[in-house]
Amino acid sequence: MVFSLPSLWYIAPASAFLSLVLALIFFSKLTQCSEGTEKMAEIAGYVKEGAIAYLKRQYKAVGIVFAIIFTILFILSRMGLQGGLVPFLFLSGGLWSAVSGYLGMKTATNASARTAAACQSSLNEGLQVAFRGGAIMGLMVVGFGLLDISIWFFGLNFIYDNNLFNIAMPILRDLDISTWSSAVATNDLFHRFKLVDISNILLTYAMGASVMALFARVGGGIFTKAADVGADLVGKVEQNIPEDDPRNPATIADNVGDNVGDVAGMGADLFESYCGSILATTALGASLALSYQELSLYYVIGPMVVAGFGILFSILGIFLIRTKEGATQQQLLHSLLIGTSVSSLLIIACVGYLAYIGILTPGLFVCVTIGLLVGILIGQVTERYTSDTFKPTQLIAETAKEGPATAILSGISTGMKSTAFPVIAIVVGIMIAFKYAGGMLDVSFGIYGISFAAVGMLSTLGIQLATDAFGPIADNAGGNAEMSGLPKQVRERTDALDSLGNTTAATGKGFAIGSAALTALALMAAYLDSVKVWLVKLSSDGLLMVNGTYFNAQNFSVDVSGITAVHDPKTLSTAQLVDVFNVTVINPNFLCGIFIGAMVAFLFCSMTISAVGAAAAEMVNEVRRQFREFKGILDGSEKPDYAECVRISTDGALRSMIVPSFLAILTPIAVGLFLSIPGVLGLLTGALTCGFCLAITLNNAGGSWDNAKKYIEAGNLGGKGSDAHKAAVIGDTVGDPFKDTAGPSLNILIKLMTIVSIVFVGVVIQFG
């Protein structure tokens, strides 16, 4: 009997496809809107050109890295240390992440001038255009992500079921294909075994997405902040010209940066979290379904089903976001909140119903709910610490009166303090998800529940990302309005949208780090399952330990007796290997791994921060040079050389993204080879926990300095030009790389290191 996927599974590819269709419709509607005056189109053109030029060069550089990793994976798969399709899955993950990023950014750059133009009519029309631009991004990320996963999942099942093993080269049983095929027709166990293999192979897709995300986040983060710092330090501080002034040579680079950093970077980040959480949960579910053969196979496909429904409800939510003409900003925010809340409530209700009719367990209903709650909570805390309507940011503005040093100190102190509630939220979420998913019975159920909570948190990503990507579009629209010399009223409207975007961006950032933490946890658990799979493959006896007892692979009508001779694996049995890799707390490799993991988080931040510093210094010199050499720029008689500034940011980003990226990719392998599996587990634990706190500190310190500055600029504490303002500007400049480069890049670091560990576990066991 060929395993047939239950019909409910098709909700995943179907809604993903629908999502992409809708994105296309939105995009064609968007392009029908007017781009406004010729000047506006021209400026938007510069930004679009710069952004696309940057992305092309980035993809070229990343392409080389992908080619190298592909080659390594290919060789490994030939050596039997990786499944045969693994290199292609890796490419695929990177490719579709890049496509989403590219199209999302193209949309965003197209939307900005149109938003500014729509703002000429009314605030509401501006909102509609900007939000639609964001929605396209959201729909594409979830659409491409879930569709690819579904296609691969379906395809791999088809390949295995139809005995096309010379194509697939599965990890577990590549040596005795004949026996597999005889098992195909008879054994439910075979399907469970097969799903373990497939889901393990699929995790490489997440690695592709993760590597792409790292380059997008780090490169984009360096690009945007080098331009921002450069534009501010010379333009605003030295020459006293306003933000986004067309006379500032770095202003186009600054606007390009918003797109490559906040749109493409954030999109790739969440694309990776989205795919990673679904794939990790699938792998954990497959392992469970093999251990407990009475379990429904919905343990394996459940995450995809929930994600599918999540897309449907996200689409519904997006259509709900409509405002009456002349709505106040409060009403706008309210309208956005209705969209996201309805989506969230519907997915909770839906999972509740699936649990009620017995497709999912009631425990998983709790997990999805808690996942969504934790995401919302972390977002709320982020806002409370970074918005200038609350005490912490106002206090930073207060201390700015005493000078820059005290402003810096209070910002860092606020950032550090803001780690408390998110950690408590994550901890309580983990404990509840673990308990209700059945962790007391068997730890694996609990871990599966935690992983499912991540899927729940990200199930409504479609609409979450829409409200998030809308921010930079509004920001760019403001830039466009300023540079095109539109009336003050238009700039006020775009500013209102920008400010609305800042609120949703704060929530979005909390969401990104929260989901990264849960996804990394899920991936860590999947890593342990991967270790098991590879222990079976590389041990001398090919025994599988399930639930504490050992199964001979022959139990599954599969003969593995030939492995020893062909693969020259370890001479240890599975039992001995398990013992070697046994991890308790006082295992020194594990402890050392944690030390290294914490250190890598700090070192990685150091690299990204200093990269911004270096690129910004170059930018400052260039902008100063242009003002000095072309006297006509300041009075508007000469046009500054925008392209040169874009080039500096591009070069800085491309040059500096290599080393931190290799740090993230090579550390888990090196630690694996020196400190073995326990060391890797420590590394991942240390990087996750320390990186989480560090990321929140950097994000929130940066966010609160930014808003403290805006609070003073709004006329408080002496307003613009006061000493307090100068101190706040210094705080803001320090915060720029904190919140837009180092902090968000940490999200990826903690996920990528885990996924690299999974993909290279065979190498570590063989050579470690």
Add this chain to the structure above:
Amino acid sequence: MVFSLPSLWYIAPASAFLSLVLALIFFSKLTQCSEGTEKMAEIAGYVKEGAIAYLKRQYKAVGIVFAIIFTILFILSRMGLQGGLVPFLFLSGGLWSAVSGYLGMKTATNASARTAAACQSSLNEGLQVAFRGGAIMGLMVVGFGLLDISIWFFGLNFIYDNNLFNIAMPILRDLDISTWSSAVATNDLFHRFKLVDISNILLTYAMGASVMALFARVGGGIFTKAADVGADLVGKVEQNIPEDDPRNPATIADNVGDNVGDVAGMGADLFESYCGSILATTALGASLALSYQELSLYYVIGPMVVAGFGILFSILGIFLIRTKEGATQQQLLHSLLIGTSVSSLLIIACVGYLAYIGILTPGLFVCVTIGLLVGILIGQVTERYTSDTFKPTQLIAETAKEGPATAILSGISTGMKSTAFPVIAIVVGIMIAFKYAGGMLDVSFGIYGISFAAVGMLSTLGIQLATDAFGPIADNAGGNAEMSGLPKQVRERTDALDSLGNTTAATGKGFAIGSAALTALALMAAYLDSVKVWLVKLSSDGLLMVNGTYFNAQNFSVDVSGITAVHDPKTLSTAQLVDVFNVTVINPNFLCGIFIGAMVAFLFCSMTISAVGAAAAEMVNEVRRQFREFKGILDGSEKPDYAECVRISTDGALRSMIVPSFLAILTPIAVGLFLSIPGVLGLLTGALTCGFCLAITLNNAGGSWDNAKKYIEAGNLGGKGSDAHKAAVIGDTVGDPFKDTAGPSLNILIKLMTIVSIVFVGVVIQFG
């Protein structure tokens, strides 16, 4: 047969006693030196008065905390949840730490004017006086520490051997004293069992020292930086008067701060590391000696013996530090290095000999050596990242040319980068110590080896602390010279000494954090042993698990059958309890604990940094008020109100040290009650690893800003008054609470949380 301590053990109390005698001699020699002019004595008097007034108030506040904890421990001991002598050991640890701190500070304040006076004759005489002052501090810390431990160890053995159980109320066997006494005469095993009990009780001594250290570090750190920031921001920046100018109202407070922060704080910190590492190793050794009954009891007393020899060689090293008349600074440094190196080499040789004649194992020789090496290496890295003779600090000075924001960014980036080598050093040290101590055979041997490495690192603390405490004395001597209006040449000499002190201080700080990490690791392992002890006590069957098999306590001729009835303990057997507390990596309590541990490190820093900010703001206002209201201060016709500034720093320190201290004390207990033993283990792991990296980042960022400023002040990059200098001053101000409050306090946090976990493990098991 009453257990008699081997004669070699007496080296510990003997050399500790010798050390104290020598300190007394040095002190009387010091007081014979001239205090210089009347003005100098007067100023030294102000500082001494302020420092002692502060310490008195601090001890009063801390006294209340000690009274509360004493009462709690007393009640617990009555409930059978703690040994009977435990509350007194706690008091004792705090008391002697306080005495060392008080006397050390009294010495330092006495030495400063005398150093300035001696500098009138020659640089060399100044060095002798300052170094002698530091030596007194070093000798007292190790002398009091080791002497107390020896006395308690001897006394407890005496009490147990002589059946005085109604005094001692041991943890393990308080219910059947009669059986104990019958065992006394017959059983070597009884001694081993007894030593487990004694060494567990003794760990409470370290808790007393640790609580005192926390208050000294946090309070002292807040005091000194509030004064420093206040003095600098108004005096140097606003009024343009030099450092240590007597017209600055905060200058006395600043000098007092150096004493209470750098001398008393650092002393209490290292007192705690010293005692903690010895006691933890003793406890681990006792546990090993029970598990492997063929092991020599030197496993238990070995750490004390090594510490005893360490003191002897430190004394020898101190006497070696002599310089020829007219020595250059390089020669002075060389002379200090000879002292420390000879001590280190001698202790290595000595342990080698002890291993050769079979008293210690060869593996422990490796451990001591590696411990010393790691300490030296971390110190070297610290210097490389913070001294202005190396690239990193010079680069920070370079970036200061672009403004304060880039200076801050490059400093933070440098601090983060500087975590790499210390972590690698610790990791390599752990792995080597683990391996050579026999960790492959039994993990417990490996952990014991790591712990012994900490003892090795701290064995020459006497001379290390001498070279360290010498810095603040020289710093204060400079202040005294400035305020007394001594000739420029004298100030130059004190500056030379100060700069020498800065080098040794950098090494000392690396030493402090390195030893804290290893000590915390040792204590964590001791915690696991404590858990075992309490499992025996509180389980229904009173079985002891040794080496994986269970022993009935009757094996040791001790009857524990009565425990159940009296103590109402759990109804679980030891086996069940061990299972409940079994900790693997995917245990969610453990993971959540790590998250909380990392967060607590950040939260703790946030609290201490903002405390400095608050107190400094008050100080700034007060200094401004004095300059405003008393016009005569600036022209020297009026004397500023020094006492008021001292009062503000004192109040700020006392007010703000309470909350972070309670965070450190209560978190392990709360986590234990909610997340049980695995949660606590996670907490300690997370706080240790993340706290270690955070502490190094803060220490080194602060240190490098400080020296970048000095580098510019030395005439580089535009010198004093340039824009680069202004930016560097802002960096330095940000760095002040980083390097002197938050960073060093983290040392204590990671140790204190571990020791609190040990002392309250009974409570956690009973009520958790």
